[in-house]
Each structure stands twice: as C-alpha cells, then as structure tokens.
Amino acid sequence: MGQGQQHKVSTSLAGAVSEEISASLAPVDAELERRYPGDPGTRQPVHTVYVPGDAFAADTVRTWGDQALELLDEHAPDAASFAAVLGLSDELAGPVHARVRAKLEREPIEDLRVDFEDGYHGKDEDQDAARAARLIAEAYENGTAAPYMGIRMKCMEVPVRDRGIRTLDIFLTGLMEAGGLPEGLVLTLPKVTYPEQVSAMVRLLEEFEKARGIEPGRIGFEIQIETSQSILATDGTATVARMIQAAEGRATGLHYGTFDYSACLGVSAAYQASDHPAADHAKAIMQVAAAGTGVRVSDGSTNVLPVGTTAKVHDAWRLHYGLTRRALARAYYQGWDMHPGHIPTRYAAVFAFYREGFEQAAARLARYVNRAGGDVMDEPATAKALSGYLLRGLDCGALDMGEVARLTGLTRADLEGFAAPRRGDLTVSAK
Template sequence: MGQQEKVATSLAGAVGAEIGASLTAVDAELARRYPGDPGTRQPVHTVYVPADTFAATTLRTWGDQALEALDEHAPDAAALAGVLGIPQELAEPVHDRVRAKLEREPVEDLRIDFEDGYGPRPDAEEDEAAARAARLVADAYGNGTAAPYMGIRMKCMEAAVRERGIRTTDIFLTGLMRAGGLPDGLVLTLPKVTYPEQVSAFVRLLEAFEEAHALPAGRLGFEIQIETSQSILAADGTAAVARMIDAARGRATGLHYGTFDYSACVGVSPAYQTSDHPAADHAKAVMQVAAAGTGVRVCDGSTNVLPVGPAQQVHDAWRLHYGLTRRALARAYYQGWDMHPRHLPTRYAAVYTFYREGLAQAASRLAAYVAKAGGDVMDEPATAKALSGYLLRGIDCGALDAGEVTGLTGLTRADLDGFASPRRGGLTVTAP
C-alpha cells in the first residue's frame, strides 16, 4: 500500500447545493422527455389488412399462405439459403425457426385498416365494420388466437375525414369496452400527421374516451404515421416530428414511416419509391434522432413488390424483401410493414439470420463485460445496454432461445432486462 493521499477541497458545500437547485427543472424535464425504452416487446413487423376483409381466420390464413409459399419455393434449408444467400451454418436453424414461427405465430402485429386500404365508404357500412372489428379483436384475445399486438388504423385528422376517423375510433374502442375491456396488446395508428396540433387533437379524443369510461389517464397510446414532408421539416425549419412526440404527452408509442405517401409527397417517381431511397433514409434518420431516448420506437416502411407468380419472380421478390429487411435491421429499424402473406417467410428469415449470426459475439462481449474480463473490445455501459437489447429482441421474436442465451452469457432474462432498460430495473455493473 502506498502513502494515503490527503484530500482537500476549495468549494463550500453550498455551491453544489446551489448548482443542484438550478438544475432541478432540467432534471425533471430530462426524466419526462427521455424516459428511455419502455422495456416491452417490439414486434418485428406490422401487417395491414383492410377492414372489410378482416376475419376471425385472417391470422391463420396469412400463416398458411406463407407456409405454402415456403414449401413451394424453399422447401428445405438448402433451398432457402440458395435463394437468400444465408450462410450454410445458419441455414437449417433459420429454416426450422421460420417454419415453426409461421405455424405458431405468423403475425406479431396486425392493424385493421380503415384508411387507404379501406377507402371512403357509406357511414353505415364503416360503422358496422368498426363494430365488427371490435368484436373480432375481443374474441381473438378471449380465445387465445390474437396476435401479440392488434388494433386499427383510423382515418386521419384532416378536415375531409376527421369526423369519420373520430367516429370509427369511438365505435371500435366502445365495442372493446362492451366486450370486456381494452386488451393489453391494443394499438392505434394515426395516419397522415402533418401538424403537431393534429396529434394534440387525437390526444384530446383519447382523453375524452378515458373520462367517459373511467379509465386510468394515459391508458390509450398510439402510433404516429409519418407520411408527409411537413411532418419531418415544418414551415419554420424545425423538426416537426420531435414536436409531435411532445404533443402526444407521453401517449406516442411509435413512429411509422409511410414509404409510398412520403415518397410521392417529395416527388419520387413510382419506380423509385422504395424504403432505401435517399429521401426515405433522410426521413427515417430524422425520426430516429427525434425518438431516441423518448421510449417511442421507429418502424420502417414496406415494399410493394409481391412474391407472386413464377418461381423466379417469387425468388427475386424475396431477395429484395430480405435485403431491405436486413438493411433496416443494420440501421436499427427493428420493425417494418409487411403487405402480403408471402412476405412473411423472408421477414422472419432476415430477422432470424440477423440475430443468430451475431449471437456468439454479442454473448461473448456481454459476458466479458459483466466479468470485467477485458478482451479485444473495450465495451462501456452503453454498449452493454445495446448488447442486452440485441439479445432480448432475438429472444422475443423467436430467433434465439432464452436458455441458449443464458448458457452463453451466464445471465438470466431478468439480468438482460436490467442492462437493457432503466425502466426494467436489475443489474448495475460499472465499466471495467
């Protein structure tokens, strides 16, 4: 032991107290605006189904059609790997898990669409469709056939359809209440948001519904769909999407990028309206930065190239979808849209390959961090958070098994939760 150092200070304790007092409001504002990830499961995709075609059998029908496509065009691991370029060592576990997923839980998030996929209808017809949607969703949650997340996309808050959107939302939510209450997996999507005031108006609608049914304040959240250039850059030059998150007053759960409406809004020709267009990348980057730390999650768009027709056409469409999904995952967009049942095999193939190919390295780095063992990478608490989040997302979607992650890291699910999100609680390990 060396000589003990003498510790001396120059400042009175009142200085620190004064500084702390001066930052009290900032501390509260940081906690309010940037609470961090909610610590809940994020679906890997959202499926949109027009309200007039949604049925009690829709989820199983999508799964069956996806399985038929897989059996026809990639019946075994080697075939799937050959089409998509999956590494040989991952081909079998990915193929097996994709098939199991399509059998067990083909859709993670379903939105019954009353907007573009449904269009304008006579009021009586939409009234009935909204009531029917509520009944079918309530039945699905009651009998165990529901997707983890389900809900509706109503018409937007623009003047021409505002009244209709409000009424459809009211009918749907009222139907759920009459059927036993709001399910935990309920999701609402507000489309074509251009001004923060439209978000505020929707918040008022949800507040009124909660008051009418004596629900806890804030029970109803919603996603904001980003489909116009004005939602990214306002007329005054500010990032409108950040103001929209604030206008939601804690109710915003996601930002969904609308590939085709946004592309058309900024003048992109139809042949180039894709989720990897530079205009799309810019919009999603702004969304990502605005949402960071707020607990609001970002969802990528979709491809309208369908895997139908001859085998070569199906394979080409699959390769496109697989590539776009992998690209989005690398850019931290962990959710996207799927427009057709035959997109499901490549959605899960891309997601499962992404998580399985990085499992060993992520687990090794996290285990070394916890053990303060060092290694060839010097990780910090923020990286441990990211590594845990990566493993948790892999477990949640079925790409990884909780047991194999525990075996590789020595950490339980609760341990991973503690690293990944301050809302979850759990382990606190200082940096090596």
C-alpha cells in the same frame, strides 16, 4: 509514503456551490425525466401487417400463416433451397429455415392493424369497425390473437376527420362492451402534418377515457410519418419532435409511410422504396427525435409482392430480405408487411440477423459482466446495446433463453437490467 498509504485529498470549492448548482438544475433534471424516460422495456414486434377493414376476418392471422407456409413449400421447400435464394450461409440455413417454419405455425403475425384508411374500400364503415372490435376481442379471449392488434383510422384532415373519429369511437366502444381494452391494443394515426393534430388525438382519447371510466393515459397511439411537413415545419424545426411532445406521453411509435412520403417529395413511382435517400433522411430524423423518449421507430414496406412464377417470387423475396436486413442494421427493428408472402423473408432476415451475431454479442457481454477484458473495450452503453440485441432476439423467437444463459451466465432479468438502466447508471461499471 509506504505502499497502501492514502494521500490527503484537497478541494477548493465550498459545499454550497454543489448545492446551488443542483438547485439551479432541478428543473432540467425533471424535464429530462419527463421527456426522456428511456425505452419502455416491453416487446417490440418485428413487423406490422395491415389488412383492410372490409377483408379482416376471424381467421386472418391463421390464414396468413397458412398462405406463407404454402408459398414456402412451393417455392423453397427445404432449408438448402431457401438459403440459396437468400444467400444464407450453410451454418444458418438449417436453424433459420426451421425457426421460420415454426414461427409461421405458432405465431405468423406479431402485430396486425385493421385498416380503415388507404387500404379500406368497404361500403359500411360503421359495421366493419364494430365487427373488427368484436373479432379482436374474441381473438384475445380464445388465444388466437396476434400479440398486438388494433386499427388504423382515417387522419385528422377536414375531408375525413369526422369519419375517422366515429370509426375510432365505434371500435373502442365495441372493445369495452366486449370486456375491455386488450393489453395488446395499438392504434395508428396516419398522415399527420401538424402537432395540433396529435393534440387533437390526445383530446379524443382523453374524452373516451372519461366517458368509459378508464384510467387516464391508458390508450396510446402510433404516429404515421407520411408527409414532408411531418419532418420539417415551415419554420425549419423538426416537426416530428414536436409531435412526440404533443402526444403527452401517449405516443408509442413513429411509423414511416414509404409511398405517401415518397410521392409527397415527388419521387417517381419506380423509385419509391424504403432505401431511397429521401426515406433514409426522414427515418434518420425520426430516429433522432424519438431517441430516449420511449417512442419506437418503424420502417415502411415494399409493394413488390412475392407472387407469380418461382423466379418472380424469389426476386421479390430477395428484395424484401435485403431491405429488412438493411433496416435492422440501421436500428429500425420493425417494418410493415403487405402480403403473406412477405412473412417468410421477414422472419428469415430477423432470425439471421440475431443468430449470426448472437455468439459474439453474448461473449462480449459475458466479458463485460465478469470484467474479463478482451480485444474490445466495452462500456455500460455497449452493455445496454448488447443486452437489448439479445432480448429482441429472444422476443421474436430467433434465440432461446437456454442458449443465451449458457453463453452469458445471465438470466432474462439480468439482461433487462443492463438493457434499461436508470438515468445516470450508464456511467457505472459492471458488477
């Protein structure tokens, strides 16, 4: 045959075969769409700060930022000294230090949880819950709120169940009476051991939505993984996967509880840390269970505080920075911070993570989009990962859209399209 002449293509199966297979798989197709909708495409905060309900105040967000800046000025007053503590390259030292300071001045906390569980020691929980609702509503109204705010209630176990339900009711009712639920509202349910406790939380929120005339499904919540039973059930199944399904679409995150989980497994206090093998095992199971469901995974925290002498602060900073970088490399893009002094190293680790890999990621994505080839053969799934990486860097302030657009030739909408393809689109080539 001459060049360009097409060959005749033959098949052996009747058209009805494909139709019959599609019909037989229709329930599976629907199940995939329901159970694995993919990432929601919204911003994920890089951390959660938790503040006891009796200590939370109107100026907490700003106070934490100011205290973090004071620590930075006292113990690492310039880019060179901060970089020397953390081992940052000369290339990263200036940009990271400048962006950390700007972040502490502009948006020191991305996600704040007013705590009514382990960290709470107040004498009047009713009043503290009502006050938390009032202050959070005012913060969103006057523009001083963190992007995400909410409470951690007590768990669903018998000794504290009624107290937890009452606190949640007071808090949500207070928000409604102050003008409605803010977009950044986040609730955390701690110490979950059985999927039935998640179902109980769902029922509780359903009843609140009915009582206040709220759109069904509006209120979501995080599940805190702090017990061995939340990872492995008595029948050997992965409990956390069942918990996600029990949430009926309301679960927004799985948060690892470093110290409760470690203690549950008998880990000595000196070795309770987010990089312990027991922690890695739990978080790996959480990560696999959550993949594709739209539920995000958060790492835990360190209880080593950057206080005292400069040498002690530097040691604590190095530990926190290293743990944060370790978590980022393992795709845990969020963690918990316990002290204002943790915020500088949280942002330093996050900004360094995105800035040091930014140019390579942008170049790879640009080659993929333009079908330019290169020394790495990238696929749609890689384009998804590269776009997600750049978007997370943009959301936290590590990157600017101008520099991303300059190196990729893409808009934010383009990045979002690659980062959240529809099911089946991962097999489609670049445009």
